[in-house]
Amino acid sequence: MRLKAVNPKDLSLETLRLFTGRTPLLTAGDRTACNTMTIGWGGLGELWQKPVCTVYVRQSRYTFQFMESHDYFTVSVLPESHRDVLLLCGTKSGRDTDKISSCGLTVCYGAGNAPFFDEAELVLVCRKLYTQDMNQDCVIDHGAAAPFYKEGDWHRMYIGEIVEAYHA
Template sequence: MWMSSMHGKAGNRICRVQGRNMFQEIDFHNIELNPFTTIGEDGGYLITAGTGESWNTMTASWGGMGILWARPVFFCFIRPQRHTHIFMDRENGFTGSFFGPEMAGALAWCGSHSGRDSDKAHETGLEPVVIDAPDGSERVTFAQANLVFSCTKAAAMPFVPANFVLKDTVEGFYPTKDYHTLFIGFIDSVLARHG
């Protein structure tokens, strides 16, 4: 298994897991996706943090990607009570995994059940895949993913209500005051399912 830095152009390296070719690294400049539909309208994506031994995933429909601090970044938002938040706080990195429409049921299930009480992989048929991060740590994605952003956590910033400018609009999302944490990750690699 491998993972490489995004500083250079992606090569033709393949992620091999249990003897199978799973993913090929692609250059983030060559990604063709509309984040407004891919993240928000097409059923979302999975945010996953942890190792092969202990991980959690959740469905998200808020997030984005772009350039920050002169680096390509992926960012997501997680409420503090979500089980995945514990893993995001603990780990140095995470993945954002995108799927085809055939996985909509699995993503819906992951968004409505907690990893505290269930085995999401077993319940949905998702096949966890461990990939190596640049620092040698493990990250988790899924064999069914079409596109994976593997990220090193660069910042974790809880929303502060005093900073909301459009308070009437924003506060409607937080009737119980469970404000999201914004997690920003430097994109280490972008992986496309091979074959």
Template sequence: MATSDAPESFEAVSAMDSMGLFKPKVVALVVTDSEEAGPNVMTASWWMLAGWNPPRYLLAVSHKTHTYELIEQNPEFVMAAPSTEMIDALTLCGMVSGRELDKIAHLGLETVPGREIDVPLLADAVGNIELSVVDSFEFEDCTYYFGSVEAAYVRAGGMDGRILSLDEDILAYMGSDWGGERKYRYYLDLDPENLARFPGDEVVESLPEDLRERYRD
């Protein structure tokens, strides 16, 4: 049962500010394409892993966007993980519509053809995932697309086992805030010294014996 007051160690924040609790994250640059309109790129933070076997991603796209129109014409998209060198792309592609500007040309983004889908990859990204839409649903002026992974790529040497290498200059986005009348965007400059390995042995050993044997290793 909920109590009337939060613990004194907490401060209440607005629903909007609550989104900062789960950052930093890698914001995707979503690439779409169609024969009628050509390629487009949009900044997207409303995405999540939505399946494990097979791997799938869920992407929310506002009906106001050019990206929505393109996915409806060609139900495929690329999710590119930007490097810190692509901060201009992350900023502009979240502000300006592809109906008004060819953002790929304006930013000088280099693209290469996709292998399994008819959508280009961003050549300077840390990695790209090719996805085809397998299902979708609508909610409050957005369509949520389930994308099935058709192919995925990372820069040569960009993975340390199954972990993305911090040598790859990942754009870990912290969000935005206002300073006076100007909006500022923040990101973390991560490097290998920031990475700590936690095997979890001690907490596993604290389990009851039957559970300990099951989850050890």
């Protein structure tokens, strides 16, 4: 593995901008089965004195079942040269396509046997702390949310403690 372990508490401020300029892969599962998907929404911060990563997954997505059945998930940031991987993983379903094989990604495993990719520049391995369904009744700015939920299918929010981090 070419990635080096780093202490999650030592991540730089630039790393904390992960979701503003990059499009990471969210992966869940284990050594027997997993799925990955491109995500554009998320956040990093601190909760309960722990470094955390928050991600959002619609219940209709194939990755949802892996997020629900496993205690760990990973967020992998690939280099800009892997735009084709991000496109495929954001447009094809793992129900129909083995996206990991199609993209030629090398799977590694972190805590909880959580899969991530050796091609990444940065990987966060997260242990779920909290989940909650987003609810339209709780939305204050309906104009901001409406374009994303024309068909319903609201996201579930997952907050995970960052238990391992790897950087190229």
